[in-house]
Amino acid sequence: MNPPRTDRARLLFVLALATAVTVFTATVPLLRDWFDLRVYHGAVHHWTDGGRLYDYRVPGTPYGFTYPPFAAVAMLPLALVGMGTAVVIALLVNLTALAVCLRLLTGTAWRRYGWYGCALAACALALYEPVRDTVSFGQVNLVLLALVLGDARLLATGRGRLAGAGIGLAAAVKLTPALFIGLLLLARRGRAAALATGVAAGATACAAWVAPDASRFYWTRALWDTGRVGRLDYVSNQSVQGVLARLGLTGHAVWAVAVLLILGVWAWRSRRAVAAGDWPAAFALTGLTACLVSPVTWVHHLVWLLPAFAGLVRAGRTRWAGALYAVLCTSVVWLWVDDTSGVDGFLGGNAYTWITLGLLLWLPAGHSSGIRPNRSRSASATAPAPSTAAAVIAAPSAQPGPVSAGTAAAAGTTSGPGLGRVRRASSDPTGSTRPAASNPQSSSERASS
Numbered sequence: 001m002n003p004p005r006t007d008r009a010r011l012l013f014v015l016a017l018a019t020a021v022t023v024f025t026a027t028v029p030l031l032r033d034w035f036d037l038r039v040y041h042g043a044v045h046h047w048t049d050g051g052r053l054y055d056y057r058v059p060g061t062p063y064g065f066t067y068p069p070f071a072a073v074a075m076l077p078l079a080l081v082g083m084g085t086a087v088v089i090a091l092l093v094n095l096t097a098l099a100v101c102l103r104l105l106t107g108t109a110w111r112r113y114g115w116y117g118c119a120l121a122a123c124a125l126a127l128y129e130p131v132r133d134t135v136s137f138g139q140v141n142l143v144l145l146a147l148v149l150g151d152a153r154l155l156a157t158g159r160g161r162l163a164g165a166g167i168g169l170a171a172a173v174k175l176t177p178a179l180f181i182g183l184l185l186l187a188r189r190g191r192a193a194a195l196a197t198g199v200a201a202g203a204t205a206c207a208a209w210v211a212p213d214a215s216r217f218y219w220t221r222a223l224w225d226t227g228r229v230g231r232l233d234y235v236s237n238q239s240v241q242g243v244l245a246r247l248g249l250t251g252h253a254v255w256a257v258a259v260l261l262i263l264g265v266w267a268w269r270s271r272r273a274v275a276a277g278d279w280p281a282a283f284a285l286t287g288l289t290a291c292l293v294s295p296v297t298w299v300h301h302l303v304w305l306l307p308a309f310a311g312l313v314r315a316g317r318t319r320w321a322g323a324l325y326a327v328l329c330t331s332v333v334w335l336w337v338d339d340t341s342g343v344d345g346f347l348g349g350n351a352y353t354w355i356t357l358g359l360l361l362w363l364p365a366g367h368s369s370g371i372r373p374n375r376s377r378s379a380s381a382t383a384p385a386p387s388t389a390a391a392v393i394a395a396p397s398a399q400p401g402p403v404s405a406g407t408a409a410a411a412g413t414t415s416g417p418g419l420g421r422v423r424r425a426s427s428d429p430t431g432s433t434r435p436a437a438s439n440p441q442s443s444s445e446r447a448s449s
Contacts, residue, residue: 014119021126025136034087037138039065041078041086048079053214054222066222066229069214070172070207071140090138097142098125104149105310125306127329133300141303144170148180148283149307155192156279164192168199172207175223176301179290183282186267187274229296235337238352239297246340246349259293265360273365281365284308288360292353302328302352308359315364324355 004010038058043065046056053072057064065072078086102121113121125131134141147166154163164184170177178200184193208215231237233245240258244250266289273282287304291297305328312321336349347354 010116014116014123017120017123021123025126025132032133032136032138034083034090034136034138035063037086037090038083039063040075040138041083044072044075044079047072047211047214048076052217053211054217067174068172068204068207069211069218070203071174072214073207073210074173087138091135094135094139094142097146098122098131100146101142101149101306104146104153105307124325128303128306128325129328129331130300130302130305133298134303137300139300140173141300144174144177145287145303145306148177148287151180151192151196152279152283152307155189156277160189160192162195163189164195164197165199167192168196169203171196171200172203176290176294179293180283180286183270183274183286186271187282232296233340235333235340235349236298237296238291238299238302238333238350238356239294240292240353240357241295242297243350243353247346255295262289262292262357262360265289269360269363269365276366278366280307280314281311281363284311284363285360285365288356288363291356292360299333299352302356305356305359308363311363311365312359317364324359327351327355 004013035058039056042058043053043056047053053065053069055064078089081089099122102118102125106121126135131142133139147170149166151163151166154160164181167177167180167184171181181193181196181200184190184196204215231245232241232250234242235246237245240262241255244255244258249255266285270282270285273279273285284307287307291301291304294301309321309325312318312324333349333351336345339345340349
């Protein structure tokens with residue numbers, strides 16, 4: 001089938017595709033029914049009514065608030081609105097954050113593809129399971145990713161005076177982004193690392209002043225109680241700890257060794273990327289590592305893989321980007337939701353972990369970032385650098401044939417089977433792939449995270 005050529009035909013095609021994606025995400029059995037948003041909304045209402053923040057449980061479930069107190073302080077406006085209004089706010093915030101992430105990942109390449117390419121990319125992103133889950137849970141992952149990518153952009157363009165503030169805010173809401181402070185230290189960006197640490201500490205101190213009892217409880221008890229989050233061996237936990245738990249290796253020694261090895265690979269590869277000025281790759285590697293070493297990485301946390309897909313496309317590995325992205329659109333791990341035993345369970349039930357680990361080991365890094373500082377704008381206009389386009393931007397390419405890595409790097413273009421066609425390669429995540437209807441949070445065994 002020939003792609004639409006006129007603006008009218010493209011608009012009709014985008015509207016039809018967007019309608020199909022909307023119907024799919026609204027009716028697929030894996031829709032999460034805003035469960036995490038219900039946790040946030042209920043917890044802040046309970047808290048402002050005089051209750052204890054971490055005592056709240058969603059009615060009929062054992063699940064409650066699990067984030068640091070600063071996250072609850074930031075969510076206090078939810079106490080002023082009803083649940084319906086909260087859903088609308090969450091949708092608008094997530095869609096805005098998704099647009100910001102797409103803009104930051106593509107850099108200036110979005111101009112080449114225009115509105116049509118961006119629309120196709122947005123549809124492809126909507127099919128990505130971690131994005132689907134983030135939106136339908138009412139989660140905050142995309143907001144945190146946008147904050148961190150903003151710092152990556154500042155560093156890559158030589159405007160690093162405020163770099164670190166976004167990372168600090170993200171780390172104050174969830175602990176996982178704190179690994180990006182480690183990246184700044186590895187890169188010897190002391191100013192940015194200090195700013196990130198200061199912002200995170202300041203936000204935490206602010207929360208301690210507003211809610212001293214909640215802060216004391218979180219940092220002394222709730223943080224160390226993994227049972228509040230859920231079962232480590234549940235299939236949605238796609239971290240190394242989750243793999244080991246599903247194998248029955250519940251001791252800390254094996255996990256600690258695995259974490260040290262992963263951190264060693266991350267430090268080595270990230271330092272090489274930074275030395276070459278490849279900040280996008282360094283941030284992508286850090287996001288991958290954070291997902292692997294965190295004790296709990298639910299499927300919706302894997303939005304942190306999006307910068308890695310952008311890196312694959314930037315390096316001309318469009319086919320690999322499309323194939324791996326397609327797997328992450330299929331919800332394939334849920335085929336083993338009840339039983340992860342056997343070779344098939346080990347491989348399929350941990351499929352997202354293997355993809356994350358493979359990207360950490362083999363993601364192209366150490367190339368030019370493709371982002372020029374402001375002072376080089378005139379030079380970049382005559383000799384464009386490699387594009388940092390996200391993997392999904394490959395979709396609107398009009399060239400059907402494959403492009404070599406060298407050609408893609410020289411021309412700043414991508415082609416071949418892009419992620420806008422991802423659904424052809426994926427399976428329908430319905431029926432046997434879904435958890436029980438009563439399951440919230442990708443699991444009936446875990447709380448909001």
